[in-house]
Amino acid sequence: MTSQGIDTTITDRGADRLAPGPTELGDVLLPGDDGYDDASGAVFALGAPDVIVRPRDPGEIAAAIEYATGSCLDISVRAGGHSPAGLSTNTAGVLIDLSHFDRIVVLDRTARRVRIGAGATWGAVSDALAEHGWAITAGDTRSVGVGGLTLGGGIGWLVRKYGLAIDSVVAADVVLANGQLVRATVDENPDLFWALRGGGGNFGVVVSLDFIAQPITSVYYGSIAFALQDVPAMVAGWRDAMRAADENLTSTLVLMPPMMGRPAAAMVLCCYAEPDERAADAALEPLRALGSVVADTVRLMPYSQVLEDAHHPPGIRIVARNTLLPRLTDEVISGMARAFECEQMMLTLRSLGSAVARVRADATAYAHRASEGMLLAGIMLPMAATEAEIDQALSDWKPLAAQGSGPYINFQGSATPDDVAAAYPPETYQRLSLIKRRYDPENIFRRNHNVPPAAG
Numbered sequence: 324m325t326s327q328g329i330d331t332t333i334t335d336r337g338a339d340r341l342a343p344g345p346t347e348l349g350d351v352l353l354p355g356d357d358g359y360d361d362a363s364g365a366v367f368a369l370g371a372p373d374v375i376v377r378p379r380d381p382g383e384i385a386a387a388i389e390y391a392t393g394s395c396l397d398i399s400v401r402a403g404g405h406s407p408a409g410l411s412t413n414t415a416g417v418l419i420d421l422s423h424f425d426r427i428v429v430l431d432r433t434a435r436r437v438r439i440g441a442g443a444t445w446g447a448v449s450d451a452l453a454e455h456g457w458a459i460t461a462g463d464t465r466s467v468g469v470g471g472l473t474l475g476g477g478i479g480w481l482v483r484k485y486g487l488a489i490d491s492v493v494a495a496d497v498v499l500a501n502g503q504l505v506r507a508t509v510d511e512n513p514d515l516f517w518a519l520r521g522g523g524g525n526f527g528v529v530v531s532l533d534f535i536a537q538p539i540t541s542v543y544y545g546s547i548a549f550a551l552q553d554v555p556a557m558v559a560g561w562r563d564a565m566r567a568a569d570e571n572l573t574s575t576l577v578l579m580p581p582m583m584g585r586p587a588a589a590m591v592l593c594c595y596a597e598p599d600e601r602a603a604d605a606a607l608e609p610l611r612a613l614g615s616v617v618a619d620t621v622r623l624m625p626y627s628q629v630l631e632d633a634h635h636p637p638g639i640r641i642v643a644r645n646t647l648l649p650r651l652t653d654e655v656i657s658g659m660a661r662a663f664e665c666e667q668m669m670l671t672l673r674s675l676g677s678a679v680a681r682v683r684a685d686a687t688a689y690a691h692r693a694s695e696g697m698l699l700a701g702i703m704l705p706m707a708a709t710e711a712e713i714d715q716a717l718s719d720w721k722p723l724a725a726q727g728s729g730p731y732i733n734f735q736g737s738a739t740p741d742d743v744a745a746a747y748p749p750e751t752y753q754r755l756s757l758i759k760r761r762y763d764p765e766n767i768f769r770r771n772h773n774v775p776p777a778a779g
């Protein structure tokens with residue numbers, strides 16, 4: 324049965340396996356317990372939850388949900404804890420920490436089908452898959468979680484060849500707001516499966532995701548650093564080079580403002596997804612010609628060494644905003660050059676297109692399939708910056724954001740209703756809100772880039 328194109332049959336795979344109850348919350352940490360202080364905060368937030376729960380099975384997740392809703396407490400769901408909007412924890416609520424859901428299991432060697440616990444990190448995944456000569460295109464950072472990155476979309480170093488992380492997902496196991504454990508695939512609960520691929524943490528607690536891994540062993544990866552002279556010329560050159568590049572090449576242009584005594588600089592990070600030196604050199608040649616090269620670290624390496632550890636500059640608050648760019652026009656490039664002049668904004672341009680664009684815009688909740696790139700601003704402010712100072716700093720970003728088609732939720736450092744509405748085309752947002760009504764009508768999963776349930 325369908326309503327406005329939405330399948331209305333929820334297929335329940337395991338309600339009988341669950342035994343929810345407030346006494347079965349699994350590992351619990353309370354304020355004052357050893358380990359509570361470390362566990363309560365996250366990369367971008369200092370939290371003070373009433374209870375931190377580390378469930379070991381879906382039944383314990385259901386029990387934690389029941390406990391939280393019965394006690395009228397907010398719920399945060401944490402996988403790797405990297406939400407730039409600080410959503411990985413809360414104050415006076417329940418934090419469901421999925422760090423015990425970190426198993427990586429090969430289900431089918433021939434099909435390269437792998438089940439990955441949502442609490443695993445991408446570093447652990449790339450290490451485990453390397454043993455098989457496989458990889459999954461995901462992010463660029465080892466400690467980022469499978470849960471958060473995948474539910475938002477997942478832009479990684481193989482994105483132009485293999486698409487977003489969600490494009491490799493074939494199934495998800497999810498504990499819903501009512502405690503049911505359900506599976507989502509193209510055949511089972513297909514509306515939920517659609518919504519999970521880009522709709523964030525709105526629809527339940529994802530226990531695990533099944534991916535089809537890609538056969539990848541070694542890639543050419545590294546950075547090419549330039550003396551920064553003419554910002555518009557460099558950005559236009561990067562754009563033209565990436566438009567002409569074969570899809571094995573994914574790259575990111577980084578414009579760094581003067582920082583810690585160092586002058587402004589530019590760098591192109593690149594990954595060529597084949598261990599073919601001649602082809603890699605040919606693809607990289609237009610990038611190397613973008614300016615005067617001061618360092619070049621590109622070399623053949625196992626894909627598992629490509630993901631890096633995150634380094635957050637000490638004493639600096641980074642306010643992250645982004646927009647997806649349908650076209651990197653000359654007007655956008657002039658805007659970037661103007662914004663960069665404020666000297667507190669790091670600008671990062673990630674290449675998209677190719678495999679991302681081959682998926683229909685309405686095939687998943689991530690709808691920005693036609694975007695040429697993603698522009699991310701990391702605005703660097705003192706730790707003690709006030710809201711007024713943040714607003715002032717954002718005034719340099721807003722004209723640029725206005726030229727994009729909306730933010731990618733995973734890199735958006737705020738989660739206001741306006742941010743969320745802007746992240747989805749209206750028809751995608753409406754479809755998400757209808758699915759939300761079906762799976763979480765009370766909006767108990769609201770500490771996320773929240774799509775409230777449709778009325779009625």
Ligand SMILES: Cc1cc2nc3c(=O)[nH]c(=O)nc-3n(C[C@H](O)[C@H](O)[C@H](O)COP(=O)(O)OP(=O)(O)OC[C@H]3O[C@@H](n4cnc5c(N)ncnc54)[C@H](O)[C@@H]3O)c2cc1C
Pocket residue numbers: 365366400401402403404405406407410411421441442461462463464466467468469470471472473474475476477478479523524525527528529530633733734770771772
């Ligand atoms: C240093 C750094 C590097 C990054 N690099 C990339 C990159 O290369 N590519 C990219 O696409 N993104 C990247 N990101 C953005 C990243 O994808 C998001 O921050 C993502 O939300 C992080 O996932 P997490 O599991 O670590 O975070 P968490 O904070 O644990 O999760 C973020 C949100 O996702 C939801 N969530 C997480 N797990 C579940 C679950 N199992 N069930 C239901 N809801 C869940 C919750 O709403 C949670 O608040 C990066 C972020 C940082 C800080």
